[in-house]
Amino acid sequence: MFESSVGMSREWDARKAGQEVAKSTIEKLNHSPSLFLLFSTIHYKKHGGFEEFLKGVWDVLPEDTPLIGGTVAGFMNQYGCFTRGATGLAVCSENIDVEIGIGHNTKRNPKKAVEECFSNFENLDDDKNQFIFEVVSGAVIPNFPKIGRQSVIKSKSAGEASIKLLPLISRLNMGADRADEILDDIVNHFPESRLIGMTCMDDRKFIHNYQFFNDEVFENALCLMKLRCDFNYKLNTSFGLVEKQGNAFDFELYPDKRLVKKINDRKATEELFNIVGIDQDNVRMLDRFYSQSFYYPFGCYKNNFIHACIVSGLLGEKVYFANQADKTKLNLFQLTGKQILKSTGELSASLSDDFHLSFMIMCETYIETLGGQIYKIYDSIKKRINNPFLVLFVGGESVYYGDGIPHYLYESLNSLTI
């Protein structure tokens, strides 16, 4: 027996939204849910709070149902595409063992957070029938003492001062999400398992994001749901990126692999503008680049997967990547609407009602790029399937195929079909 269901709520009030999302998700099931995945946009922070939201969920959800989830930029399900509201996914099966775990202070000490999370598990066995769902706290724009909340610091001296503060920023659980390091650690412990995961976010302001673990709400947490099951599933990954023509660029990195000292032996920020063709004296062009740097990531290939390095900050003369760059020779990529529609179209073509459930994790830039045109993706999925499906728009995507190479990705689409 395998049943799955996706529900949602568009209520503004946190408590009512919690009740409705739980009710609409589980009412279609014939049995009690074996697990519940819960996602919402950030709006409930100002409309009752996430504690109330979760209270609403547990007003309805059967006691002891394992639940994890978090905040996302938006979601798509059989009802449409939304950047406000809440959605839930429930699965019930008699052939599924579920364990959940939580670790804290992911940005301060990702390794310790993973260990803490694993300490919640009774069973630490690893095999290919084990599937892991991962929710990690997303990046938060640092609030530098005396400088303020900034991701772009133009002054050289203030940039240097902010770089000195980076270790403190991590200790304060701000800055990079470090989800790449977390994924590496999880895969080291469970090399045979398969995994799909996401980083949480708000409405692209990168100030707050939340994780849900049973009836509690956290920031800076890692939540894992470990499933041991005998049903067939399929993982798939595609990209909205295309490589820009040209040679790879030489990056001189600091030991943290995020801070870039030089590009092509020139000052990193200056050369970055040179490469992407930005005139530093053109204020309008600069403004556009700051808000659109996600569209021009550098990156490299690992096993045919594009590992993008996103420019998340400009700190004086240095560039700061959101994730670690594993190589020092990186190419320039570009996210295009055309490639997004092409890759999602190919995925949609592989979907059918032979699958009980389709669950997808897409980079939030897909929805920011397409805006209302995101319905083109919805229409192509709906054309193929009537069964429930859920697509989440997130800050970063994790996927692991059990082949020894973990992939922490941006600008990608990852699907799990069961």
Next chain:
Amino acid sequence: MLYIVGDGIRMDDPIAKVLDDLLRLEDILACMVARQNMISVMPSDGTDSFKPEIHQTWDIIHRAMDDVFTVIREYSQAGLTEMEFRLQDYEALFYVFPDTENALVAIVPALANKGLLEVEMENARREIQKIMNEG
């Protein structure tokens, strides 16, 4: 120039309710269904429900909107579906109702994350279109 604000609109107008919902989003500063020289439907509380920061520039934005509607009237039959303009620190987004001269209009901060807002604009347009079709 003649503006008929709230003409024939009841407080329980279902389209006004859709606008009320849209206006609750932090970055939607003002919204309405309009056509050239006429605002057809406002949120339930009219301009009072617009975010305070928009009141100062509302008149100039309002006038600029009318010029955009000249273009919409000319090209909506040819398939024009969306338009936008930036004025000072604001952007006006126009979502045209297919084959009509009417559009859902929203004023947002120029630096807002428009993609996310546009998804909810599209949802509102679909909802209003449904109400119009049923009416």
